[in-house]
Amino acid sequence: MNTYFQALLSGIASGAVYGLIALGLSLQFGVMKIINFAHGSFLMMAMYVSLLACNQWGLHPLASAPVTAAVLFVVGWACQRWLIDGIYRKESSREPIGVLIFTTGLWIFMDYGALLVFGPDSRSVSHSWTNEVVVTGDLIFTYPQIAGCLLAGVVTLALVLFMRHTATGRAIRATGQDREAASVLGIDSQRIYRLSFAIGLGVLGVAGALLLSLYPVNPFVGDIFGMRAFVIVVLGGIGSIAGAFWGGIIVGILESVGSQLIPVTYAEALIFLLFLAVMYFRPRGLFGVENE
Amino acid sequence: MINRKNFILQAGLAGTLAAMGWGTALAADPVRIGYLIPLSGSAAASIGKDMSRATHLAIKHINESGGIKSMGGAKLELVEVDTRGDPKVAITETERLITREKTPVLLGAFQSGVTFPATAVAEKYSVPWVVDLAAKADITERGFKYVFRPTQVPASANAESMADFVIYANKATGKAAKTVAMVYENTDWGQDMANTLRAKFKAAGMEIVLDEGYPPNSPDLRPLVLKIKGRKPDVVTVTSYAADAVQMHKLLAQMQVNAMGFIGSAAGQIDSQFIPLAGKDITKQVFTTNGWAGYESSITTPFAKKFWDEFVATNKVEPNELSVSAYAAAWVVKDALERAGKAEPQAIRDALAKTRIVGTDLNKLIGYDIVINEKGQNPLKRFVMQQITADGQYRTVWPEALASKSYKLVWPVQAYKP
Numbered sequence: 001m002n003t004y005f006q007a008l009l010s011g012i013a014s015g016a017v018y019g020l021i022a023l024g025l026s027l028q029f030g031v032m033k034i035i036n037f038a039h040g041s042f043l044m045m046a047m048y049v050s051l052l053a054c055n056q057w058g059l060h061p062l063a064s065a066p067v068t069a070a071v072l073f074v075v076g077w078a079c080q081r082w083l084i085d086g087i088y089r090k091e092s093s094r095e096p097i098g099v100l101i102f103t104t105g106l107w108i109f110m111d112y113g114a115l116l117v118f119g120p121d122s123r124s125v126s127h128s129w130t131n132e133v134v135v136t137g138d139l140i141f142t143y144p145q146i147a148g149c150l151l152a153g154v155v156t157l158a159l160v161l162f163m164r165h166t167a168t169g170r171a172i173r174a175t176g177q178d179r180e181a182a183s184v185l186g187i188d189s190q191r192i193y194r195l196s197f198a199i200g201l202g203v204l205g206v207a208g209a210l211l212l213s214l215y216p217v218n219p220f221v222g223d224i225f226g227m228r229a230f231v232i233v234v235l236g237g238i239g240s241i242a243g244a245f246w247g248g249i250i251v252g253i254l255e256s257v258g259s260q261l262i263p264v265t266y267a268e269a270l271i272f273l274l275f276l277a278v279m280y281f282r283p284r285g286l287f288g289v290e291n292e
Numbered sequence: 293m294i295n296r297k298n299f300i301l302q303a304g305l306a307g308t309l310a311a312m313g314w315g316t317a318l319a320a321d322p323v324r325i326g327y328l329i330p331l332s333g334s335a336a337a338s339i340g341k342d343m344s345r346a347t348h349l350a351i352k353h354i355n356e357s358g359g360i361k362s363m364g365g366a367k368l369e370l371v372e373v374d375t376r377g378d379p380k381v382a383i384t385e386t387e388r389l390i391t392r393e394k395t396p397v398l399l400g401a402f403q404s405g406v407t408f409p410a411t412a413v414a415e416k417y418s419v420p421w422v423v424d425l426a427a428k429a430d431i432t433e434r435g436f437k438y439v440f441r442p443t444q445v446p447a448s449a450n451a452e453s454m455a456d457f458v459i460y461a462n463k464a465t466g467k468a469a470k471t472v473a474m475v476y477e478n479t480d481w482g483q484d485m486a487n488t489l490r491a492k493f494k495a496a497g498m499e500i501v502l503d504e505g506y507p508p509n510s511p512d513l514r515p516l517v518l519k520i521k522g523r524k525p526d527v528v529t530v531t532s533y534a535a536d537a538v539q540m541h542k543l544l545a546q547m548q549v550n551a552m553g554f555i556g557s558a559a560g561q562i563d564s565q566f567i568p569l570a571g572k573d574i575t576k577q578v579f580t581t582n583g584w585a586g587y588e589s590s591i592t593t594p595f596a597k598k599f600w601d602e603f604v605a606t607n608k609v610e611p612n613e614l615s616v617s618a619y620a621a622a623w624v625v626k627d628a629l630e631r632a633g634k635a636e637p638q639a640i641r642d643a644l645a646k647t648r649i650v651g652t653d654l655n656k657l658i659g660y661d662i663v664i665n666e667k668g669q670n671p672l673k674r675f676v677m678q679q680i681t682a683d684g685q686y687r688t689v690w691p692e693a694l695a696s697k698s699y700k701l702v703w704p705v706q707a708y709k710p
Contacts, residue, residue: 131573218535264505
C-alpha cells in the first residue's frame, strides 16, 4: 500500500514539473495560436543556462532559477521580435503554418547547435543538495522533488493571478480571444505577442532550472520532455494555464502509479492512450473552455 | 615567398627523391576504412566518442609502425561517419561508403540495433565489415559471409557472467541471494541480455521478483525504481547505457533500495561518465561485468603501455573495455590487410575469415586470443566481474584467477543510509 502512496506523491511531484514545462507552450498557443515546436529545445537551453550558473558562478540550483528565467525571458522577447514576428505578420490573414515550420527548423538548429557547443555528453549539476532526502515513515522524497512541486505550484498560481487581475494579463487574454477586437480597444498586439512569448519562455526557464536537479542535460534532452509537454497541453486544454498544470499532474500520476500496476512501457503507452481519448471525446481538453 | 632556407630544403628534398628513383610515384595509396560510430544523439554518443578516439589512436599507431608492409607501407585512413545511433542513417551511410567512397572494408558501429541492419547492406555489396562491439547474437548467426566479430561475443556471454558471478558470490561468502529484480532497456540488446539472465537465474534456483524492460531515455525512472523497492529483491541487475544507468543508480540510492548487490552489464556502468555524473557515494560497491580486466591485469607489455599512456594523455580518461575493443578491432583490420596484400573487398574478406591472432602483445592487452570461426565470430572472449571502490576505481573480483590482489569483494554491499 505504501508503495502506491509513495508512487502517487512522487507522481504529483514529477507531474507538477511536467506541467510547468508545458505551461509556456500553452500560453503561447492560447495567445498567438501558434504551436512552438522548438519548446523542448528552449527547455534544453534553459537547463544549460542553469548548469552554467550553478557550475561557473557556484549558485545553488534553486538560486539559478530566477537567473535562468530572466535569460529565457530576454531570449523569448528577442526571438519573437526578430524571428517570429516577421513571419507571423505575413500570415496574419491565414493560419500561421509558416511559424510552425519555422519553429520546427529552429528546434533542429538549436539541438545541433548545442551539440556543437556543449558536445554530446550528459551533464548534471554537482551539488549534494540534489541527492539529499527527506524521510517520513516509509516515504522518501528528495529536496529537488519537493522544491520542484512547490515552486511549480507557486509559479502557476502567480501566472493565473497575473492573467486575471492585472491590466497586462487581461490584455493578453483579450488578444488571445479576439485580436481584431483587442486592437480596436487600443491594445498593441505586437507588444502582447512579444510579452506572452517572453513570459512563456521565462516560466520555462524556472522549469529548466528545477528539472536540472532531477535529470541531466544533453543537447537532445528537449525531445524527451518536449513531446511530453505537447501531450500535457492537449490533455489540459490548449491555452489554459491551470489546465497545463493539472494536465501535468495527471500525466505524472498516470506514469508513476500506472507503472506499479503494469509494465512501465505500457504505462508510457497509457499516457498516449489517454491523449488520444481526450482528442477524440473532448478535443478542447479536460480543463479547456469551450471556444466561442 | 621562397626564402633561402626553404630553397635549400626543397632542392635537397628533390635531390633525395630523385636519388631514390621517383619516390613519390612509388608511395602506396592509403587504404581507406569506412568507420561508422555514434557521435551524437544522446544515449550512446559518449561511448561512441570514447571508441572513436581509440580507433583513431590505433590507426595512428599502425601508420607510425610502417603501415601495411605487404602493400608497400600503405597508410590507413579512416572515413568516419556519425550514425547518430540511428539505423536509418547507418544504412544510407553504409551504402554511401561502399558506392561513393569505395571503402574496401568497414568498421563499427558499436550499437546492436544499428550494426544489425547496416551489416546487411555490406553483405549485399560483398564488402567485409569488422564489428567492434555490437553484442546481438544474430549479427553472426545469419549465415553472412562478410561480417566478422573479433572483439565481442554475443550478449549471452556477458549475461552468463553476471549470473555466474552471483552463484559464485553466494557460495564463496555463504550469504546467499535468493531473489532477483531484472531491469533492462527495451531494445534488442536489453532483451537479449534479459533472456539469458532469466534462464540462468531460474536454473540456479533463484526467484525472479521483477522482470521489466523500460523505454530508454525515459523522462522519469522513479516509478520503476519504486517498483524495484516494493519487490524487495536481493540482487538488482541493471542493463542500461550511461544516461539511464546514472539516473537508475542515483534513484536506487535516494529511494534506499537495499539489496545485497547491484550488477550492471558492461555498458552504462563502465562508461567514463558514470562515476563523475552519479558521484562516488552512489557508485561505490556497484558491480559491473567488464569485457576487459583493467590496468592491473592487462597493461604488461610496452605495446599495451603505449596505448594506455597515449590514450590517457590525449583524452584525460582511462581506457575501458569499449576503447580497448575499438583499438583492437582496428588492429584486426590491419592484420587482415597485411595478409590480403591488396585493398580489395574479396581479398580482405578471405583474409579476415582466416584470422588467427594468438599470444601476441595485442592478445595480452585485450586478455583473450582471436580465432575467427566459420560464422565470423571469435568465441574466445570472456567477461570478468568488477566492483567500484569508494574512490571510483574498478577492481576485478571474479573470476578468482583474475581477481585484484589489492581489493576484496564486498558482498553483501553496505545499505544505503539516509
